[in-house]
Amino acid sequence: MAQQLRGNDLRQLGxxxxxxxxxxxAQLQRKHLKKLSHTEQLxxxxxLLANPNDYLTHLDWSHTAAALLPPPSRHIALAERKPYALFGAEYIDQSAIHQMETAMKLPVTVAGALMPDAHHGYGLPIGGVLATDNAVIPYAVGVDIGCRMALSVFALPPKHLEQRVQExxxxxxxxxxxxxxxxFRHGQKLDHAVLDRAEFQEIGFxxxxxDTAATQIGSSGGGNHFVEWGVVxxxxxxxELGVPVGQYLGLLSHSGSRGLxxxxxxxxxxxxxxxxxxxxEAQHLAWLSLESEAxxxxxxxxxxxxxxxxxxxHQIHQRLAKALGERPLAKVENHHNFAWKERLATGQEVVVHRKGATPAGAGVLGIIPGSMTAPGFIVRGRGEATSLASASHGAGxxxxxxxxxxELGEADVRRxxxxxxxxxxxxxxDEAPQAYKDxxxxxxxxxDLVDVLGTFTPRIVRMEGGV
Structure with missing residues (x-):
């Protein structure tokens, strides 16, 4: 192990x-950097000191490089606002619209759309869809990356819910x-190939x-995340599900990528x-070029x-299907809080961010949930260009x-x-049905964005807490 460098050593370097x-x-204390010899560290x-600009997108040294440069004399200027499509404007608050208009002024912005469930978020509003040129905006993807809906349909009638509520x-x-x-504790966990992915070793961060990912695998987050039985x-x-018209027992889950x-x-x-x-006003919309290392x-x-x-x-549905003793007739899964490389109708390749918006390309299936007391919808996308092939991710x-x-009392909500x-x-x-839009x-x-194939009506809902 190299002799530990001190502040005076760095001052002598300049x-x-x-x-x-x-x-x-602080960076030199990271495990893979401590392995460098004293000379290699110097x-x-x-x-780094001589060429800080070369390190501005380096995973280990970007913060240090930025600190070595003089403060920027000016910000990156916003451009003239580009037009965007707005769906259900009467249901969207002005703060979400203001956030979307700011996003449409970014120099890298190409196109955008705002869904009818939109509301205020960090950076891009929740319900915002933003297409950019060769740039990805972490806060336009969102904190809960890849948050998903997943539905399993079982060949059991709705009366199964009434007869076996406690079970x-x-x-x-x-x-x-x-x-x-x-x-889940040791002995309860299920293994999954995602935990063997090379990225966990290849990306320093x-x-x-x-360890955290392995601990939380198969679990759900707090807040508005749920697992629920209901009627499909x-x-x-x-x-396209191959399921005849009729009513079935369904299992619906909503959660994301947890602490990872x-x-x-x-x-x-x-x-x-x-x-x-x-x-x-735009600082949470900072982007990374896809040509950069970062x-x-x-x-x-x-x-x-x-x-x-x-x-x-998959683990949630696997556990519950096994407990139920049934294999699902069909499954539907979709995600939001993500970015995709897609082509616009013009042929231009862009990065499409869907923060709280459902992919709705032509023929793409998805689930748009309502609330605990309102149905969700199984949908087929229509590939509408003005919405960037997107739809809402819920009621909002x-x-x-x-x-x-x-404003809401616990007793009133329970009633x-x-x-x-x-x-x-x-x-x-805070997750009461009354807190959500119709x-x-x-x-x-x-x-114009989706066709409805069916509905899901909740009956038994599990969220954080309560046991």
């Missing part, structure tokens, strides 16, 4: 007093875990994330902000997080979590759920 010295010394730091309730409690503390009503006889995705989002957003200085690493890490989120859903919030806690015959395990007033109004605003 490092200025201030933040850069502390950042450099040579690396000399090169199905117990299945949810025994076979699901929520939040950071309630995870991810080397210490494997197949309406379209031409559906959040860590990736926050880390690469900081890197993006270091190299992409935007005005304050951009390529984020892209690989994002795809890993998306696959990890899918693996979590009508109240913020803070406002819901202030409301009882009136709608909903069995709820866990959850809080899903029927949202769906009416996007009838």
């Amino acid at each position: 490092f200025p007093e201030g933040r850069a010295i502390g950042l450099a010394l 040579m690396l730091l000399q090169n 199905l309730r117990k299945m949810l409690v025994d076979n699901t875990r929520f939040g950071n503390r309630d995870v 991810l080397r210490n994330k494997l 009503d197949i309406l379209d006889p031409t559906n 995705g959040a860590s990736i989002a926050n880390h690469y957003t900081k890197l993006a902000k270091d190299v992409c200085q935007l005005p304050s 951009g390529q690493e984020y892209w690989a890490a994002m795809n890993l997080a998306g696959d990890y989120a899918s693996a979590c859903h 919030r009508a109240m913020s979590r803070t406002r819901a806690k202030q 409301y759920l009882q009136q709608h015959h909903i069995e709820l395990i866990g959850g809080g007033v 899903i029927h109004a949202v769906m009416a605003s996007q009838h």
Whole structure:
């Protein structure tokens, strides 16, 4: 192990007093850098000091490089706002529209659309779709990378729910875990190939994330994430599911990439902000060029997080199908909070960010949930160009979590759920059905974007807490 460098060693190299010295010394404590010899560490730091611009997108040294450069004399200027499509404008608050208009002023923006479930978020509004030129925006993807909906349809009638409420309730409690503390223990975990992915070793930032990913595999997040039993009503006889028109028992889950995705989002957003200085109103829209090392690493890490989120859903459905003793007739899965390389009608290749928006390409199947007391919809995308082949990802919030806690009482929410015959395990007033928009109004605003194949009506809902 190399002799530990100290602040005076860096000062003798020419490092200025201030933040850069502390950042450099902290980086040298990383395991793979501590293996370098004393001479190799000094040579690396000399090169960094002489050429900080070359390190602005380097995974290890971007923050130190930025600290070595003088403060930017000006921000990257925003451009004239480009036009974008707006669906269900009457249901969207002005703060979400303002955020979308800011995103449409980015120099890298090519096109955009705002879905009827849209509401305020960080950077891009939730429900925002943004196409960019060779650039990826971590906060336009979102913190919960690859958040997904997954539906299993079983060959059991709806009366199965009425007759076996307590048994199905117990299945949810025994076979699901929520939040950071309630995870599957040793001996309960299922293995998955995603944990063997090379990215965990090849991307420096991810080397210490494997343990957390392995701990949380097969579990769900908190907040609005859920696993629920309900009634699937197949309406379209031409559906691609191969399921006849009728009613069936269904299992629906909503969750994302857990701590892995959040860590990736926050880390690469900081890197993006270091190299992409935007005005304050646009700072959360900082981007990484896909030609940069950091951009390529984020892209690989994002795809890993998306696959990890899918693996979590597969394990949830695998556990519950086994407990039920049934194999599903059909499955539908889709995700949001992600970025895709796609081509516009003009033929231009772009990066399409869907933050809280469902992919709705021609023939693409998906699920758009409502609330605990309102149906969700099984849909087929129509590939509408003006929406960038997208649709809403749900009903969308009508109240913020803070406002819901202030205005809704727990007893009133429980009474409301009882009136709608909903069995709820866990959850809080911030996720009350009353805090969400009318899903029927949202769906009416996007009838040109998707065709409805069927519905899913919740009956037994499991969320964080409650046991």
